[in-house]
Amino acid sequence: MNSERQNMIKTPPRIPNVLTIAGVDPSGGAGVLADLKTFSALGAYGMGVVAALTAQNTTGVTGVHAVPADFVARQIDTLFADVRIDAVKLGMLGTAEITRAVAARLRRHGVARLVVDPVMVAKSGHHLLAADAVAALRDEVLPLAEVLTPNLPEAEVLLGGGAIRDTARMRDAARRLRALGPRVVLVKGGHLPGAECVDVIDDGDGQIELRAPRIATENTHGTGCTLSAAIAALLPRRAGVREAIRDAKDYLTRALAAADELSVGRGHGPVQHFWRQWKADDRRPAG
Numbered sequence: 001m002n003s004e005r006q007n008m009i010k011t012p013p014r015i016p017n018v019l020t021i022a023g024v025d026p027s028g029g030a031g032v033l034a035d036l037k038t039f040s041a042l043g044a045y046g047m048g049v050v051a052a053l054t055a056q057n058t059t060g061v062t063g064v065h066a067v068p069a070d071f072v073a074r075q076i077d078t079l080f081a082d083v084r085i086d087a088v089k090l091g092m093l094g095t096a097e098i099t100r101a102v103a104a105r106l107r108r109h110g111v112a113r114l115v116v117d118p119v120m121v122a123k124s125g126h127h128l129l130a131a132d133a134v135a136a137l138r139d140e141v142l143p144l145a146e147v148l149t150p151n152l153p154e155a156e157v158l159l160g161g162g163a164i165r166d167t168a169r170m171r172d173a174a175r176r177l178r179a180l181g182p183r184v185v186l187v188k189g190g191h192l193p194g195a196e197c198v199d200v201i202d203d204g205d206g207q208i209e210l211r212a213p214r215i216a217t218e219n220t221h222g223t224g225c226t227l228s229a230a231i232a233a234l235l236p237r238r239a240g241v242r243e244a245i246r247d248a249k250d251y252l253t254r255a256l257a258a259a260d261e262l263s264v265g266r267g268h269g270p271v272q273h274f275w276r277q278w279k280a281d282d283r284r285p286a287g
Helices: 002-006 032-041 069-080 098-109 129-145 151-160 167-178 222-236 241-256
Strands: 017-024 043-056 060-068 087-090 114-116 184-187 198-204 207-213
Touching: 017 032, 017 222, 032 043, 032 167, 032 222, 043 069, 043 098, 069 098, 069 129, 087 184, 087 222, 098 129, 114 129, 114 222, 129 151, 151 167, 151 184, 167 184, 167 198, 184 222, 184 241, 198 241, 207 241
Parallel strands: 017 043, 017 087, 087 114
Antiparallel strands: 043 060, 184 198, 198 207
């Protein structure tokens, strides 16, 4: 085969391997299980390191059991010893000890594509991050992040207080959070009232607002996990971070719009991660 012929044959795009390090929600709406659904829906091969176990359903969290920090570290080291990992998403880490152990392993393995969702409180109000872990997250993890994705309460905690009640304050919060080390900050405005959900991106080159219609549904469990996981899945295959974030927000908006197709629990149900893959004909009962 001549060189011209060889040049005409294109190598198939490489499927990205994406890792989530987070807690497990047995109901499947948030945490590692939701992240894996998101990775799969967006064409990435998903892997999961478990940092915490929870007892929860769509109505609340009844218990949290942290995985020993040294075993979390062993999971990470064992994966990196064998598998090419193209992006990492961090979710619920739970304790300061686990947070520091994860940060040390990310540094050791030179992780560059890191999306940090600073999970602190569940939809039910249950605290998922110990108070002393906030400082560890701020000081050791945030400087490693390519993208940080706090909602408004999380941004307020990371910045030490001060209510964020409008887009002007969101812009200021994004700027101040970026000063803590992340290369890009996405402040999510879903807690603000209005017909639109407005998010603010600060990437150092400027700030932009992303707007999407607010979807009328009670099935909002795991939206933060899903958005950050979508960004991690898309980062290896998009030209830039802004493009990955835009496409991830569009994916989440459509997953929310399709959420009422599901009937999971009596509380805040999950979004429909597979809105693109699951067709109406596939859901009809046989006969």
